[in-house]
Amino acid sequence: MDLGIIRTSSGIDNEEKNREEAMKRKVTETIVTTYCELCEQNFSSSKMLLLHRNKVHNTAYIECHLCLKLFTRTIQFNRHMKTHYGPNAMSHVKCELCERQFKDKESLKTHWEVSHVEDEEMDTEDVEPKPEAKIGENGLNKDRELFKVLGKQEMKNLEALKVTSSWVQHATTFSATIDSSTSQSLSKIDIPDFLTVPDTISTWFPVQYSVLPALFKDIQAPPPLRPRDVAIAAPTGSGKTICYVLPVLAAVGSRPSNSLHAVILVPVQTLVTQIVEEFRRWNGPEGTAKVVSLSGANDFDKEQRQLSADPPNVIVATPARLVQHLTAQIPPPIDLSKLRFLIVDEADRMGKLMREEWLDLVEFLCGGMERVACLNDVIRQRRAPQKIVLSATLSKDVEELHLWNLFKPKLFSATATKAKDITSTVPMDHISGRLALPSSISHRLIVSDSKFHPLAVYQQIQRNKFNRTLIFVNEVSSSNRLAHVLKELSQGEFEVDYFTAQLFGKRRYKMLEKFNKNPNRVLICSDVLARGTDLNRVDCVINYNLPADDKLFVHRAGRTGRAGQEGYVISVGDKETKRLFVKMLKVTNLWGDTVEEQMDEYLFEKDLERYTKAIESLKTIVSTNTKTKNGSAAKRSGFEAKRKSRPNARGEKPWLKKKTTTTE
Numbered sequence: 001m002d003l004g005i006i007r008t009s010s011g012i013d014n015e016e017k018n019r020e021e022a023m024k025r026k027v028t029e030t031i032v033t034t035y036c037e038l039c040e041q042n043f044s045s046s047k048m049l050l051l052h053r054n055k056v057h058n059t060a061y062i063e064c065h066l067c068l069k070l071f072t073r074t075i076q077f078n079r080h081m082k083t084h085y086g087p088n089a090m091s092h093v094k095c096e097l098c099e100r101q102f103k104d105k106e107s108l109k110t111h112w113e114v115s116h117v118e119d120e121e122m123d124t125e126d127v128e129p130k131p132e133a134k135i136g137e138n139g140l141n142k143d144r145e146l147f148k149v150l151g152k153q154e155m156k157n158l159e160a161l162k163v164t165s166s167w168v169q170h171a172t173t174f175s176a177t178i179d180s181s182t183s184q185s186l187s188k189i190d191i192p193d194f195l196t197v198p199d200t201i202s203t204w205f206p207v208q209y210s211v212l213p214a215l216f217k218d219i220q221a222p223p224p225l226r227p228r229d230v231a232i233a234a235p236t237g238s239g240k241t242i243c244y245v246l247p248v249l250a251a252v253g254s255r256p257s258n259s260l261h262a263v264i265l266v267p268v269q270t271l272v273t274q275i276v277e278e279f280r281r282w283n284g285p286e287g288t289a290k291v292v293s294l295s296g297a298n299d300f301d302k303e304q305r306q307l308s309a310d311p312p313n314v315i316v317a318t319p320a321r322l323v324q325h326l327t328a329q330i331p332p333p334i335d336l337s338k339l340r341f342l343i344v345d346e347a348d349r350m351g352k353l354m355r356e357e358w359l360d361l362v363e364f365l366c367g368g369m370e371r372v373a374c375l376n377d378v379i380r381q382r383r384a385p386q387k388i389v390l391s392a393t394l395s396k397d398v399e400e401l402h403l404w405n406l407f408k409p410k411l412f413s414a415t416a417t418k419a420k421d422i423t424s425t426v427p428m429d430h431i432s433g434r435l436a437l438p439s440s441i442s443h444r445l446i447v448s449d450s451k452f453h454p455l456a457v458y459q460q461i462q463r464n465k466f467n468r469t470l471i472f473v474n475e476v477s478s479s480n481r482l483a484h485v486l487k488e489l490s491q492g493e494f495e496v497d498y499f500t501a502q503l504f505g506k507r508r509y510k511m512l513e514k515f516n517k518n519p520n521r522v523l524i525c526s527d528v529l530a531r532g533t534d535l536n537r538v539d540c541v542i543n544y545n546l547p548a549d550d551k552l553f554v555h556r557a558g559r560t561g562r563a564g565q566e567g568y569v570i571s572v573g574d575k576e577t578k579r580l581f582v583k584m585l586k587v588t589n590l591w592g593d594t595v596e597e598q599m600d601e602y603l604f605e606k607d608l609e610r611y612t613k614a615i616e617s618l619k620t621i622v623s624t625n626t627k628t629k630n631g632s633a634a635k636r637s638g639f640e641a642k643r644k645s646r647p648n649a650r651g652e653k654p655w656l657k658k659k660t661t662t663t664e
């Protein structure tokens with residue numbers, strides 16, 4: 001026996017021990033990043049999860065044959081191929097057995113040898129004909145319920161399964177339509193007597209009547225462990241804001257302590273001011289709860305001083321500004337350890353990177369809200385804040401919902417609106433099972449030559465005598481030009497303003513206040529106002545440029561027809577844009593009730609003269625602007641030359657120094 005390899009039993013044991021310790025270390029080190037909603041198993045990477053889902057739950061995935069990345073949805077795979085491998089990336093050779101794509105015949109040949117050759121050998125056996133797929137009692141293909149026997153490779157086309165979380169399927173539903181039959185009287189819900197009901201509120205809307213009792217119950221009789229998180233999916237303008245304003249004020253109470261009770265996060269500044277206003281409406285003039293807004297509209301240092309001098313009970317903020325305050329100084333001036341509510345309005349607008357950008361930090365400062373894996377976690381996190389996420393287009397996608405790390409979530413979802421029922425064949429990608437416009441909104445598409453679009457918009461406003469009109473454009477430049485042409489055409493019939501993200505601070509609110517207070521207004525804006533903004537009685541929303549997707553169409557349209565009032569949406573386009581528009585809206589049947597109106601050239605004749613004058617004056621303005629821009633550039637260079645000609649701080653004129661020639 002070679003002495004070199006004599007190993008005492010202890011030697012073997014040590015090795016075993018080291019190996020076990022290494023395994024334990026590896027297991028503990030693997031950070032659980034994701035888990036399977038269906039069998040609650042944890043996985044160290046989304047790729048492992050996808051493979052598990054494909055193997056155990058038969059959900060399909062598509063693998064990019066070039067970078068081997070996995071996708072659960074074809075649309076993601078196509079987008080990946082187009083962005084990474086060019087527009088014709090998809091036109092590759094396809095393996096007819098497993099339908100995988102390969103960039104050329106060579107790679108297909110190697111793939112075939114690797115993964116199908118043994119099949120051919122196996123095929124030489126006389127394989128009995130495949131039995132008819134037996135359908136189980138739950139309507140699933142019984143074959144698919146059987147696990148594959150190890151060592152038996154069967155490449156078969158897997159059907160994509162729509163994986164929906166159980167809590168999404170068992171939602172508490174309410175009517176999406178707001179009228180006298182679905183609203184409830186105020187006496188049906190007991191609200192704390194220190195809250196003042198605004199005069200405009202006379203009944204509870206369906207979403208409020210469905211959500212408020214559940215949240216008030218968790219406040220009046222707190223459960224032994226943390227209360228269940230809540231998700232709310234209701235159409236635009238259905239009164240979702242009050243669903244969290246009242247519970248937060250009730251939790252703060254009539255004699256508030258100095259601790260922070262609630263943080264409300266919204267995607268844009270305009271919403272911060274609007275929600276603080278809603279708190280003030282219910283909080284009454286004395287205002288027991290101290291509500292503070294943190295956003296780019298205020299000065300950062302002033303906000304910091306206010307937070308340290310007078311700690312608030314409620315913070316309404318944009319995520320970026322909140323993180324700025326939480327990381328500006330250690331310890332942060334905001335104490336999240338006693339938070340009762342963490343609320344995110346327009347949740348689907350926060351984007352996929354929100355967990356990296358702010359959610360992890362906020363959860364860490366709330367005392368840790370890691371994914372609950374056992375009872376010990378539940379007990380340790382019993383003081384964690386209750387999360388409430390809301391949106392009119394909350395996504396149903398399991399991965400997106402998974403990002404919120406909701407604790408035993410309860411979903412409150414609107415049922416289909418009367419006018420927009422959708423057949424079951426339409427892919428339901430949104431929580432409420434459908435993208436829906438409030439039934440009080442009607443949509444009209446004006447098809448005309450693109451050079452007459454401003455004139456078509458003017459004629460629609462003039463013909464329908466809209467009192468307040470919101471016009472959405474996609475570029476800032478078109479808002480200025482459209483505003484100029486409409487001013488020239490209207491000649492004082494109505495006021496035209498334009499609102500873009502370039503407007504800062506108080507000017508935004510002054511513009512909105514002017515629009516809210518005065519009649520006969522037209523406000524041209526970008527999508528910064530598309531979500532959540534609650535403007536006073538907007539009669540009509542005009543899509544001068546098409547929205548980027550169906551969700552944005554719903555949010556833009558939701559600026560009108562709020563609280564059950566009547567609203568009109570007009571989209572302006574030419575034949576090409578109509579084709580794109582129909583394609584975008586047909587999938588979720590938002591195109592269902594659209595009325596199409598063809599505006600031919602003869603309809604514009606009566607205003608053609610004024611229109612050409614308006615275009616001429618616009619051209620002169622644009623050309624003068626470009627001249628001034630060049631001029632200022634020239635001036636700037638002239639200014640540069642003058643600046644250089646002046647003596648420097650030491651009174652020297654370095655440019656006069658003669659170049660000293662070195663003589664050897």
Ligand SMILES: Nc1ncnc2c1ncn2[C@@H]1O[C@H](COP(=O)(O)OP(=O)(O)OP(=O)(O)O)[C@@H](O)[C@H]1O
Nearest residue numbers: 201203204205236237238239240241392532534563
């Ligand atoms: N019970 C009620 N009775 C009368 N008006 C109400 C009631 N609840 C809300 N409103 C009014 O309805 C309008 C829309 O409310 P809110 O902004 O909360 O809707 P929302 O669902 O948040 O809309 P969005 O999805 O666009 O954010 C507001 O002007 C609000 O004052």
